[in-house]
Amino acid sequence: MQDHGLIIPVIMAGGSGTRLWPVSRNTMPKQFIEILDEGFSTFQTALRRVSGPEFAPPIVVTGEDFRFLAAVQMQAAGVEGEILLEPAPRDSAAAVAAGALYAAQRDPEAICLVMAADHFIQDDQSFVSDCMKAAVAAGSGRIMTLGIEPTHPSTAYGYIDIGEPLPFDAAFVLKGFVEKPDKARANTYLESGFLWNSGNFLFAVDTMIDELEMHAPDVLFAVREAVACAKHDLDFLRLDAEAFQRSPKISIDYAVMEKTQRAGVVKASFSWSDVGSWDSVYDIKTADDNGNVLEGAVSVLNTRNSLVLSQGPLTTVIGLEDVMVVSTLDAVLVASKDEAPRVKDLVSSLVADGRDEATQHLRIHRPWGWYQRVDLGDRFQVKHICVRPGGTLSLQKHHHRAEHWVVVHGTAEVTIDGVVKHYHENEAAYLPIGCVHRMRNPGKIDLKIIEVQVGSYTGEDDIVRIEDIYARV
Known part of the structure; x- marks a missing residue:
């Protein structure tokens, strides 16, 4: 058994959380919403949970659409780490493989903790303590999970069948995973001492890579190439798209955990919920x-x-x-x-049915802030726009609309055809069709404006970006 150093958290933050619609949608999923803790999203509470001295800086695995949300929320939580961008959703096996391979570049003998960004855990100290117990077993070549003592016969969670004790504190052989049961079977599992599957895994990176090679070689081969060919883009590491998309779409449970002979489980001492649906939100509050x-x-x-x-x-x-x-x-x-x-x-x-409300919020987040539609009609659209301090919209033009910007809070630095001017509260800038323009917030408070668009077409695809500090050109 090897001693382990700092645990490297790998935080999975790429899901869409559709069971919490209409609050959670594709453009702003549940892990980035302050749905349980006023002031922090579940992603931020997950970051803070593993920011103690036992942990190395985290690796966050998320999608292209959420990269700036993740970066802004990490900064707001006071946590520094690395963000790996999945070019396309390939389920958890590919994401775990990417985290393990990237962590192995840091330290070939690293212990990783794979955790979801959208779970509720009431006792952070107990969570850390249980992770340390599981890390000791992981150092001996086990892939450990944290099993939750059930509080009721839930049909919403998968279950874990535990075997004989391992020579580590609160650790057991993991005999098997069981899918979400019906009510009668859930009662049987409860009486038989089964645990809920929390989806938190701890492993030495070489162990996980070996098991992927044995049980899911197609996943490992594709993701290994995607990591090897990854490129830095601003503060993100963008995994190679062509290679990554060759990975089969499969969960880590099916790909590895249900097949490996090296699985173990620690009986967790904390209360837990995956916040998977509105009834679980009710149970937590x-x-x-x-x-x-x-x-x-x-x-x-x-x-x-x-x-x-x-x-x-x-x-x-x-x-x-x-x-x-x-x-x-x-x-x-x-x-x-x-x-x-x-x-x-x-x-x-x-x-x-083609309903935009299914996937899109009225408030759309951008790397510089957000905008929210106020009204939309024939040949016009009205938006409320918020630009964070230092935020800068792209240098752009429109072929089909003119715009009026009315400042209601803060100061706007506006560039129109090369001329720069500052606008303050209750002042307005007019941007004629075809002009090359940009807006920046030079102040220390949020800049808020009302934008009125007038023209034959007001869609977002009538934006011709010429230059952009967020590399979106």
Whole structure:
């Protein structure tokens, strides 16, 4: 058994979280939303959970669309690390392989902790303690997972069958994984001492690479080439697209964990949830005397054991029990608790119907800040735009629209056809069709403007980028 140094966290942050629609959508998935902890997203709480002296700087694996979200939230959380960009979603086996191979470049004898960016863990100290126990076993050549003592016969989680004890604290042989069961089987698993599968894994990088080579060589071969041919882009490491997309789309559970003879499990001492659906959000939050969890502009009468959450208009409920009501500025979800996991099916139906609300928020995040549509009509569009301090929009032009920028907060540095001018609160800039323009926030507070577009076409694809500090040209 080898001694291990600092554990390298590999944080998986590329999912879409459709079961928490309409708050979580493709353009802003649940791991980047402050859905449980006011002030921090679950991604940020995951980063902070592994920022102690036991851990090396993390490796974050995420998608192209989320790269700036991840970078901004890492900075806000005060955590430095590296961000690997997946060119396309290939499920968790490819992401784990990329993290292990990249960590091996740092230290061929490294111990990695693979963890999700969107889970809820109540006791960070216990989590770290359990990771240290699992790391000792991982140093002996085991691939360890953290198994959760079930609190009820859940049909939403996979289960772990444990075997004889290993010669390490709270560690056992992992006999097998079991898929999400029906209610009767879940009761049987509970009585038999099965554990929930938390999806947290600890392993020595050479162990995982060996097991991938044995059980999922197509994954390893493709990802090894993708890492070898990766290129730095600003603060990101972009995995080679052609190689990465040759990897089969398969989870690490199916690719390795269900086949390996080296799997082990530590019985975890912390409470855990994968925050997979609105009923799990209800279970995590504190209910009032009527069993209700109420957040935002909400009012209820004769309503019990329900979650009512509003991120927009006043939302009212009368005479219902065991329901989930979630409202945003452009969509409302009403579901029974029992049907909450089927929100994913609903989103698939909305996508098939061509509904933009299925995947896109009204507020669209960009590397410089965000914009939100206020109104859209024939030959016009109105947006609310926020530019962070130091943020700079691309140097660009439009073929089909003119724009008016009205500053409502902060100071805007505006360039129009090479002429630079500063605009302050209640001042406006006019940008005629075809002019080459750019906006920058030179101040120390957010710049907020109202943009009015007028023209024959106001789509986002009428942006011709000439120069961009975020390498989007």
